[in-house]
Amino acid sequence: MGARAGGGGLELRFGSINLLLLLIFFITSLFLNVYFIFFFFSYSSVFSPWSVPGWSRSAAEEAEAVAAISCSGHGRAFVDGVMIDGRPSCECNTCYHGSDCSLHSVDCPADADSGNPLFLEPYWYRHAKGSAVVVAGWHRMGYVTTGENFISVELERHIRMLHRNVGNAVADDRFIIFGAGSTQLLYALVHALSPHNSSSPASVVASIPYYPVYRMQVDLFDSKLAEWRGVTSNWVNESSSSSSSSSDGSMNNFIEFVTSPNNPDGLLKHSILGGSSVIYDYAYYWPHFTAIPAASDHNVMIFSSSKLSGHAGSRFGWALIKDEQVYKKAIEYMKLNTMGVSRDTQLRMLKIIKVILAENGRKGDIFSFGYQTMRERWTKLNKVVSKSRRFSLQTIPSQYCNYFKTIRGPSPAYAWLKCERDEDQECDVVLKNAGINGREGSLFEADDRYVRLSLVQTQDDFDQLVQKMDALVSDHQSISSV
Numbered sequence: 001m002g003a004r005a006g007g008g009g010l011e012l013r014f015g016s017i018n019l020l021l022l023l024i025f026f027i028t029s030l031f032l033n034v035y036f037i038f039f040f041f042s043y044s045s046v047f048s049p050w051s052v053p054g055w056s057r058s059a060a061e062e063a064e065a066v067a068a069i070s071c072s073g074h075g076r077a078f079v080d081g082v083m084i085d086g087r088p089s090c091e092c093n094t095c096y097h098g099s100d101c102s103l104h105s106v107d108c109p110a111d112a113d114s115g116n117p118l119f120l121e122p123y124w125y126r127h128a129k130g131s132a133v134v135v136a137g138w139h140r141m142g143y144v145t146t147g148e149n150f151i152s153v154e155l156e157r158h159i160r161m162l163h164r165n166v167g168n169a170v171a172d173d174r175f176i177i178f179g180a181g182s183t184q185l186l187y188a189l190v191h192a193l194s195p196h197n198s199s200s201p202a203s204v205v206a207s208i209p210y211y212p213v214y215r216m217q218v219d220l221f222d223s224k225l226a227e228w229r230g231v232t233s234n235w236v237n238e239s240s241s242s243s244s245s246s247s248d249g250s251m252n253n254f255i256e257f258v259t260s261p262n263n264p265d266g267l268l269k270h271s272i273l274g275g276s277s278v279i280y281d282y283a284y285y286w287p288h289f290t291a292i293p294a295a296s297d298h299n300v301m302i303f304s305s306s307k308l309s310g311h312a313g314s315r316f317g318w319a320l321i322k323d324e325q326v327y328k329k330a331i332e333y334m335k336l337n338t339m340g341v342s343r344d345t346q347l348r349m350l351k352i353i354k355v356i357l358a359e360n361g362r363k364g365d366i367f368s369f370g371y372q373t374m375r376e377r378w379t380k381l382n383k384v385v386s387k388s389r390r391f392s393l394q395t396i397p398s399q400y401c402n403y404f405k406t407i408r409g410p411s412p413a414y415a416w417l418k419c420e421r422d423e424d425q426e427c428d429v430v431l432k433n434a435g436i437n438g439r440e441g442s443l444f445e446a447d448d449r450y451v452r453l454s455l456v457q458t459q460d461d462f463d464q465l466v467q468k469m470d471a472l473v474s475d476h477q478s479i480s481s482v
C-alpha cells in the first residue's frame with residue numbers, strides 16, 4: 001500500500017513536471033507567435049510600414065506642442081527652431097525681443113525693406129488644420145515623381161485649376177515648368193529664349209523702375225547667349241529697325257522683362273518692344289495686390305508661390321509657356337541646374353493650393369483676406385503721407401476686377417514713396433534718419449528721390465512703419481508751420 005502510495009506520488013510528480021513543461025512550451029510558443037506576428041506586420045513587404053497605425057502621431061504631437069509655445073503674438077516658434085532649455089525658442093518680429101517676444105524696443109528702426117510676405121501668416125494660422133502636411137521619412141526619396149521632368153502630375157493639375165478659378169492666366173494647353181522659386185525660372189527663361197545659333201548675345205532689357213534681380217542674374221551668369229542691355233525704352237527704335245536690317249539676327253534678339261503689377265510701383269505693365277521674347281513676371285498678379293482685368297495669355301508667364309500664398313521659404317514658382325522649343329530649352333536648363341524642384345516642396349505646395357481652391361470664392365478666402373489686408377495698409381499709409389507735401393506715393397487707378405466682380409481700389413505690395421523737396425535728393429537717407437529702412441530708388445535704376453517701402457511684411461512691421469512715418473510727417477508739418 002505504502003509502496004503503491006509511493007509509486008502514486010512519483011506518478012503525480014512526473015505528471016506535474018509534464019504539466020509544467022507543457023505550460024512552458026505553451027507560453028514560449030505564445031510569446032514567439034506574438035513576436036513573429038508583430039515582426040511580420042511591421043517589416044514584411046506584404047504589409048507596408050504605413051499600415052501600422054499611429055506612426056505619424058508623435059510628429060503631430062511634436063508639431064502641436066511647438067505651435068502652442070506662446071510668443072506673445074509678436075513671434076512664432078518652429079519645430080526646427082534654435083533649442084533653448086530643451087525646446088525651440090521664439091523667433092521674434094522686428095523690434096520685439098525676450099524669451100516670449102513680449103519686450104518692445106521703441107528706438108528700433110521700422111523694417112520696410114524686404115518683400116518677406118508674412119502678411120499672409122495669420123491666414124495660415126486660421127487654416128492650420130487643413131494645411132498641415134505629414135512628410136514620412138520614406139516620402140519620395142528617389143529622384144522621380146509622378147510626372148515627366150520631375151513634376152508632380154497632381155500639383156500641375158491643381159495649378160491649372162487655380163488659374164482657371166482666379167482667372168488671371170490662360171493655363172490650359174500651355175507647357176508648365178516648376179522652379180525653386182520664380183528666381184530660378186527668371187534665368188532659365190532668359191536661357192531658353194536666347195537664340196542658340198546667333199553670333200551675338202540676346203539683349204535683355206527691362207523698364208525703369210525694375211526688379212534688380214533680372215540685371216544681377218544676367219550679369220552674374222555672364223553667358224555668351226545673353227547680355228544685359230539696360231532700359232527697354234532706349235531700344236524701341238533699334239529693335240523695330242534691326243529686325244529688318246540684321247542678317248544674323250543680332251539686334252533683333254531682345255528679351256524683354258515685363259513685371260505686372262510692377263515691383264516696386266505696383267502698376268500693371270505691358271511690353272514696349274512687342275516682340276515674341278517677352279518674359280511676363282506675374283509674381284504679383286493675384287487679387288491681393290491688383291485688380292485682375294483679364295486672363296493673361298502671353299508666350300511666357302512666371303508665377304510664384306511666395307506672393308500667392310506667402311510660402312517664400314518653400315521656394316516654389318512655375319512658368320506657363322506656349323512654345324514647345326522654349327519649354328524644352330527651359331526644361332533642359334532645370335534638369336542640369338537642380339533636377340527639378342524638391343519633391344517635399346511639391347507635396348507642401350499641393351496641399352497649400354488645395355486649401356486655396358477649397359476656400360476659393362468663399363468669404364474670407366485667401367484673396368479676400370489678402371486684398372483686405374493690403375488695402376487697409378495702403379489706405380492707412382496714404383492717409384499719413386498725404387498729411388504733408390514733403391512726400392508722395394504712386395497713384396494706382398481703381399479698376400474692375402474679374403475675380404471680385406467689382407471695381408476695387410489699389411492694394412499694392414509696395415509703396416513707391418517720393419521725396420518732393422529739392423533738398424531731399426537721397427530719400428532713403430531722409431527715411432533712415434527717421435528710423436525707417438526702405439530700399440533706395442537707384443537699386444531699381446530709378447532716381448534716389450524714390451524709396452520702396454514694403455507693405456507685405458508682418459503687421460508689427462507695418463504698424464512700426466506707419467508710426468515712424470506719422471512722426472516724420474508731423475515733424476515736418478510743425479517745422480513748416482513755424
Ligand SMILES: Cc1ncc(COP(=O)(O)O)c(C=O)c1O
Pocket residue numbers: 115180181182183184211259263281283303304305306312315316317
Ligand atoms: C517681381 C519679382 N519677381 C520674382 C521674385 C522672386 O520670387 P521667388 O523667387 O520668391 O518666387 C520677386 C521676389 O520678391 C519679385 O518681386
